[in-house]
Amino acid sequence: xxxxxxxxxxxxxxxxxxxxxxxxxxxxxxxxxxxxxxxxxxxxxxxxxxxxxxxxxxxxxxxxxxxxxxxxxxxxxxxxxxxxxxxxxxxxxxxxxxxxxxxxxxxxxxxxxxxxxxxxxxxxxxxxxxxxxxxxxxxxxxxxxxxxxxxxxxxxxxxxxxxxxxxxxxxxxxxxxxxxxxxxxxxxxxxxxxxxxxxxxxxxxxxxxxxxxxxxxxxxxxxxxxxxxxxxxxxxxxxxxxxxxxx
Amino acid sequence: xxxxxxxxxxxxxxxxxxxxxxxxxxxxxxxxxxxxxxxxxxxxxxxxxxxxxxxxxxxxxxxxxxxxxxxxxxxxxxxxxxxxxxxxxxxxxxxxxxxxxxxxxxxxxxxxxxxxxxxxxxxxxxxxxxxxxxxxxxxxxxxxxxxxxxxxxxxxxxxxxxxxxxxxxxxxxxxxxxxxxxxxxxxxxxxxxxxxxxxxxxxxxxxxxxxxxxxxxxxxxxxxxxxxxxxxxxxxxxxxxxxxxxx
DNA sequence: GCGAGATGACGAACGGTGTTCGACTCGAAC
DNA sequence: GTTCGAGTCGAACACCGTTCGTCATCTCGC
Numbered sequence: 249x250x251x252x253x254x255x256x257x258x259x260x261x262x263x264x265x266x267x268x269x270x271x272x273x274x275x276x277x278x279x280x281x282x283x284x285x286x287x288x289x290x291x292x293x294x295x296x297x298x299x300x301x302x303x304x305x306x307x308x309x310x311x312x313x314x315x316x317x318x319x320x321x322x323x324x325x326x327x328x329x330x331x332x333x334x335x336x337x338x339x340x341x342x343x344x345x346x347x348x349x350x351x352x353x354x355x356x357x358x359x360x361x362x363x364x365x366x367x368x369x370x371x372x373x374x375x376x377x378x379x380x381x382x383x384x385x386x387x388x389x390x391x392x393x394x395x396x397x398x399x400x401x402x403x404x405x406x407x408x409x410x411x412x413x414x415x416x417x418x419x420x421x422x423x424x425x426x427x428x429x430x431x432x433x434x435x436x437x438x439x440x441x442x443x444x445x446x447x448x449x450x451x452x453x454x455x456x457x458x459x460x461x462x463x464x465x466x467x468x469x470x471x472x473x474x475x476x477x478x479x480x481x482x483x484x485x486x487x488x489x490x491x492x493x494x495x
Numbered sequence: 496x497x498x499x500x501x502x503x504x505x506x507x508x509x510x511x512x513x514x515x516x517x518x519x520x521x522x523x524x525x526x527x528x529x530x531x532x533x534x535x536x537x538x539x540x541x542x543x544x545x546x547x548x549x550x551x552x553x554x555x556x557x558x559x560x561x562x563x564x565x566x567x568x569x570x571x572x573x574x575x576x577x578x579x580x581x582x583x584x585x586x587x588x589x590x591x592x593x594x595x596x597x598x599x600x601x602x603x604x605x606x607x608x609x610x611x612x613x614x615x616x617x618x619x620x621x622x623x624x625x626x627x628x629x630x631x632x633x634x635x636x637x638x639x640x641x642x643x644x645x646x647x648x649x650x651x652x653x654x655x656x657x658x659x660x661x662x663x664x665x666x667x668x669x670x671x672x673x674x675x676x677x678x679x680x681x682x683x684x685x686x687x688x689x690x691x692x693x694x695x696x697x698x699x700x701x702x703x704x705x706x707x708x709x710x711x712x713x714x715x716x717x718x719x720x721x722x723x724x725x726x727x728x729x730x731x732x733x734x735x736x737x738x739x740x741x742x
Numbered sequence: 743g744c745g746a747g748a749t750g751a752c753g754a755a756c757g758g759t760g761t762t763c764g765a766c767t768c769g770a771a772c
Numbered sequence: 773g774t775t776c777g778a779g780t781c782g783a784a785c786a787c788c789g790t791t792c793g794t795c796a797t798c799t800c801g802c
Binding site for chain 1 (some may be wrong): 517538623630631633634641650651652655660663693696700704711714715717718723730733736741
Binding site for chain 3 (some may be wrong): 777
């Protein structure tokens with residue numbers, strides 16, 4: 249049995265009573281780490297929108313206010329979440345011979361990690377990398393580009409752009425996933441169903457007003473997310489090569 | 496003087512009384528257009544986050560519930576806002592000789608319009624173009640690329656990517672603008688102050704862990720938003736040329 | 743001219759959000 | 773032993789999007 253103290257005051261009086269209490273909850277101490285753990289788990293399970301200070305506190309068996317002893321606010325929590333998953337990135341050794349393929353792989357890895365942790369992308373939006381995890385990745389990506397002979401200025405701007413692109417793709421996929429999750433009336437749509445619907449919508453447009461969109465409906469809705477992303481990444485790398493050589 | 500009718504029922508009785516009322520409020524009828532007008536104005540003035548169904552209703556001198564007679568929900572309102580500003584885009588005649596410059600100009604115009612209407616970019620996030628305004632722009636951009644000889648499949652994916660990039664840049668600038676607006680303790684920071692702070696932060700990193708970031712702090716924080724965006728756009732177009740010719 | 747029905751307007755409320763306040767508990771140091 | 777500060781937490785505040793039921797007004801058929 250453990251002891252529990254209760255104190256209360258009535259006017260100038262202070263009364264204290266000690267009672268015995270069943271040794272129930274070892275009551276693991278709240279820490280930043282545990283809070284971030286729960287936030288990540290909930291994002292993965294129910295989507296970014298479903299995560300709130302309340303839901304986190306509830307799962308930890310505590311009150312919302314307790315969280316604020318460890319985390320300044322929601323924004324800082326988001327930063328911590330992002331930094332946590334940023335730390336999952338690999339750290340390839342720059343190889344000047346195949347720097348372009350290394351960049352492609354790096355970006356694919358980044359998207360894969362975003363995908364493994366749904367919701368994290370939205371937390372990362374508009375965030376300047378200042379925490380260790382994100383900084384490490386920026387350093388690595390810059391290293392690859394510089395090793396490949398990309399001029400410093402171009403490498404700087406391009407890395408910025410790469411991060412923006414991967415983030416934007418991840419956010420879009422995430423918003424989409426949330427919408428599918430909360431499909432109208434229970435039974436959530438499948439991804440293919442949505443793509444098919446968009447294709448039909450394009451195909452059904454009046455050809456006199458939208459000759460291209462209506463006739464290219466098929467082409468425009470072709471490709472999995474993976475294929476489209478790969479195209480984008482290779483386009484970026486090809487572009488960086490082109491503008492680098494030109495100078 | 497106008498007439499005002501008041502009806503009420505007491506049990507089975509229905510009583511109606513007509514009174515004269517001062518012709519005060521012409522009480523302009525609520526319409527989608529007026530709602531969108533106010534939403535846009537408020538976004539411009541106080542940022543995306545400050546706009547709510549409540550704030551719109553208040554400015555229109557009505558209750559929140561009234562808005563829902565004209566707009567299904569917040570998401571539809573956002574769509575209408577986006578469609579409104581999408582209609583502001585010019586419609587250039589495709590010129591095969593200088594299709595690349597046309598794409599560059601088109602994207603610059605798009606960002607300029609996002610900038611003129613702060614907040615609109617965030618409303619556009621994750622939105623599949625289905626309304627007239629956005630469709631028109633997709634059609635135009637596709638037309639320019641196809642006229643330039645870009646293969647259909649590449650043009651489709653690239654246009655998608657262009658829109659994503661412009662949107663992402665606009666959203667980032669917007670989040671930033673909101674943060675500056677709500678600067679810590681009244682006096683809002685200037686943009687230069689933030690850039691300088693980031694530069695110092697990078698420069699102050701431990702060189703043994705972050706040799707590149709710490710030494711390139713200056714280069715990485717160089718360039719106005721406009722210069723960086725222009726670099727990105729030209730990189731994209733160069734990339735599209737490269738992958739197109741390769742096939 | 744009058745009654746009935748449709749439609750728009752709207753106050754109040756519901757369940758959610760992030761955040762703050764003040765009271766409380768409790769372990770460790772003096 | 774007592775004090776003190778850090779951690780805990782219930783309750784509340786000010787928001788948010790949305791819905792309900794009621795009321796006002798306008799239009800149409802008679």
